[in-house]
Amino acid sequence: MVAAAPAIFLPETQDVRAFLTASEIVDFEHPAIQTVSKTFHERSQTEVKRAQVIYDWVRDRIPHSFDIEGKIVTCKASEVLQHREGICFAKAHLLAALLRSVGIPAGFCYQRLVFDDAQPGYLTLHGLNAVYLRDLQRWIRLDARGNKPGVQSEFNPPKEQLAYPVRPELRELDYPTIYAQPSASVVRSLQTSPTPSQLAAHLPVELP
Template structure:
């Protein structure tokens, strides 16, 4: 928070903590995506959240990563608008499960990486 930056995992973990503090049920979701279009063999997990809206009796998936040129995620009650649409031709996967806790491999990568480069080298590619 001090530097006002972080990768998808840190942002999704923070969003879950804040919403849960407000008694809003929030879970963790993942996508398996190509890490770099220049080398489509490198896959990584992208972290996002699901928020349960009691008034609608449904989970809405949201992406806390933030928008930039070419990446636009939106909170939308009618249709899902995530930062990264899954490209099946690259064997990307959109996991639909809502987890109550963050993935252990993700947490281990965050805890065991001392630098951003360490983290990128240790990003999990599988759940």
Template sequence: MNLILETDDLDEYRKSSDVIDYQITAIRERAIRITEGIQDELDIVRAVYHFVRDEIAHSADIQGTVVTCKASEVLEHRQGICYAKAHLLAALLRSLGIPTGFCYQKLVLDDEDKPWLVLHGLNAVYIQSLEKWIRLDARGNKAGVTAEFSTDDEKLAFEVRTELGEEEDPMIYVSPSTNAIQALIHWKTVEELLAHLPPEV
């Protein structure tokens, strides 16, 4: 799939915001701690990715009770759903000056009672040494779900099943989905949130 940039200005993919809040000291300090002693760009991105994928739980996997949205909240509570984990990955990498954007897939929920499409959030990261963007999915691995760091063939958490109407969105967005953010803010429990995931960016 050919990815599409929302803007050619890489600096836009390095900015902080209310949600990608790496101006918070805890975010910057964590990024430095994760990458301490690492010089190679690929190894830096890999280390940060593995931290978010493996050390930050997906709220649904742990029956979490806290809904997080801002990157600093995700880091503080050590959990979040896919959107929130993507916010943290972007904040950590952007704090290190690495351009990072947001990507989305439209997927069918596994729950047979809710067969509609919902957004799944992940990231795209610009690797300067390779002069290319790669997509990374920090959702978190579990039985039946395996995502890996890869610069060649993508190894995302979910493979889009076009026969079920699932879709890839090729856009690399500068900012997270407004609908995703509104859902994270509006719903107060993880159970409510998972029952009302947005279908559109």
């Protein structure tokens, strides 16, 4: 299902350099990320194609920890790459790192979603990315969570095809800001939860 973009959807700063820098979490200068990054340069010629190849790789080659009943919690982009698993936030950290490593501006977006449709009152944050495609001169949100029955996200610019179109009647919402760095509360939850099951019980419900 193709989800419409929010009415207001803007980067927190107009300085594109903020969406190209490395950080403790988006650590694309790590040798392992640099090694993988070089392969994307070799496999794609245009910026749009390169972004698609990177997105597809993270979505399909890095399993979501909950889907595989993973035993560890990853946070830094290099950790996600090393262990080849992560939840939505962690996969977003890796996708941003790989995109930035090839010079494509990438930021972080969030949604508030129902965690389990069997418990519609149980809300939680969900993490995804936005990428600025110069050929289109616009930001496009991408969700590398990973496809499964009932969840189908695709790279389909200029349209968005996200994993979870929001349902306002269930108090779900799209946060309208593209952030240059991951939410501190999300990072804290990832770094202080020993296992995915413990993390699930302590995921942030909303952005501060």
